[in-house]
Amino acid sequence: MCVTSRFDSSVYAQRLAAAAAATENAGLAGLVITPGYDLRYLIGSRAQTFERLTALVLPASGRPTMVVPRLELAALRESAVADLGVAVRDWVDGDDPYRLVGDALGGLPATVAVTDSMTALHLLPLAGVLQTTPVLATEVLRELRMIKDPSEIDALRNAGAAIDRVHARVPEFLVPGRTEADVAADIASAIVAEGHSEVAFIIVGSGPHGADPHHECSNRVLAPGDIVVIDIGGPVEPGYNSDCTRTYSIGEPAAQVAQRYSVLQRAQRAALDCIRPGVTAQQVDAAARDVLAEAGLADYFVHRTGHGIGLSVHEEPYIVAGNDVALAAGMAFSVEPGIYFPGEWGARIEDIVIVTDDGAESVNNRPHELIVVPV
Known part of the structure; x- marks a missing residue:
């Protein structure tokens, strides 16, 4: 039997606030975090990476958004998303999830940082929508996670x-x-x-x-x-x-x-x-x-x-x-x-x-x- 757990939602609320502040200090419009250790650190989600984009969009200021395929919504239930005031933008095949990311950042072009686990399958179309090449979020999140x-x-x-x-x-x-x-x-x-x-x-x-x-x-x-x-x-x-x-x-x-x-x-x-x-x-x-x-x-x-x-x-x-x-x-x-x-x-x-x-x-x-x- 596989039993998973997470910390109290207040822990993730503090992490999101600290990450947003670090993003602003770095002069970035926001972070785009796909499944991996950074996503688990920020919201307690163990979602997996597939060909369909799942991403947390954390702007330097404003409300975070979770962009997620509708058929993967159940994967969010184990996370702290429901307690954190994170907006959820679900999408279905035929929609453009990368455009949803751009919308959540509040305007284009946007300079953002992405998690180092983001695959090229998602990075390249995201860069096209953002009209700029993202940088790595490692420097933004590094101090927090260390x-x-x-x-x-x-x-x-x-x-x-x-x-x-x-x-x-x-x-x-x-x-x-x-x-x-x-x-x-x-x-x-x-x-x-x-x-x-x-x-x-x-x-x-x-x-x-x-x-x-x-x-x-x-x-x-x-x-x-x-x-x-x-x-x-x-x-x-x-x-x-x-x-x-x-x-x-x-x-x-x-x-x-x-x-x-x-x-x-x-x-x-x-x-x-x-x-x-x-x-x-x-x-x-x-x-x-x-x-x-x-x-x-x-x-x-x-x-x-x-x-x-x-x-x-x-x-x-x-x-x-x-x-x-x-x-x-x-x-x-x-x-x-x-x-x-x-x-x-x-x-x-x-x-x-x-x-x-x-x-x-x-x-x-x-x-x-x-x-x-x-x-």
């Missing part, structure tokens, strides 16, 4: 606790003779059983597969001595995601593995300790990377230190070199340095953290040590 409100923070805490409960069960699945796919199937069941609405991703990287950061699972058979990277996550209603990685050793690890893992643990701790308002995203990345570099392991850390999370598993801010965005209270992102030795093994430690007024709160609280599974 700074999580209290309801979002509570949702992320719930997601973090749920995935922690799954990791607590992982050692019972890591039995020599079983395949990575066997373990992944057990984890998938546990993810749903522990409160997620669905599985977003599962990585079970054993032995040399652990050296591939984006390995999923395979028919490789687990054996004593394997190091196993388990990276798992999924959404918890109302759609906010978990994402947590822990590394396991089937039996006692070799001395070199244990030594290198201890360096990784220090690197992740250094990044966590660096987080506070005003610090830049690239400084957090450097905090982890510097520890690994001092130990001669820099070349084995092949990805960014983290990514933002919320309705989407990967969103801004990205914790990476070159990103000078200053952290602010309410931002949520992963801290996940890893080390990868091709053909041998890999390891990663990942927590989701929320920036507080004076530091960071982790929503994941399972041990960071290399977890030894007895054989």
Whole structure:
């Protein structure tokens, strides 16, 4: 059974008002938001993208309008539209929905911003009606979506606790003779059983597969001595995601593995300790990377230190070199340095953290040590 939910309508009313203000400050006539994470963020709608246009038109001033095919009206019932004073302009085949968008903006030509998930199928005819090429709404909505409100923070805490409960069960699945796919199937069941609405991703990287950061699972058979990277996550209603990685050793690890893992643990701790308002995203990345570099392991850390999370598993801010965005209270992102030795093994430690007024709160609280599974 699929159960979905959303926040109280007052949350979406505040978001719409903030988005309209940001649109006006950007000198735009309005936003045009088709189905995707931006639409869910603004009105709680999980409508899908089809060949028929569905779009929220949010002018810089004035009443928002939902342009929707008549046969898709039922999809709005789960959203907050009815409580928000949003006008609904439904249309049928043969009508021009792009003209309805232009009308809702109050005049043409109009400079608008569109969500980055809008398909070319809709973008091109919309640009023709508007008589100008839209810009991306990313810059307008970016600050709003990066700074999580209290309801979002509570949702992320719930997601973090749920995935922690799954990791607590992982050692019972890591039995020599079983395949990575066997373990992944057990984890998938546990993810749903522990409160997620669905599985977003599962990585079970054993032995040399652990050296591939984006390995999923395979028919490789687990054996004593394997190091196993388990990276798992999924959404918890109302759609906010978990994402947590822990590394396991089937039996006692070799001395070199244990030594290198201890360096990784220090690197992740250094990044966590660096987080506070005003610090830049690239400084957090450097905090982890510097520890690994001092130990001669820099070349084995092949990805960014983290990514933002919320309705989407990967969103801004990205914790990476070159990103000078200053952290602010309410931002949520992963801290996940890893080390990868091709053909041998890999390891990663990942927590989701929320920036507080004076530091960071982790929503994941399972041990960071290399977890030894007895054989």
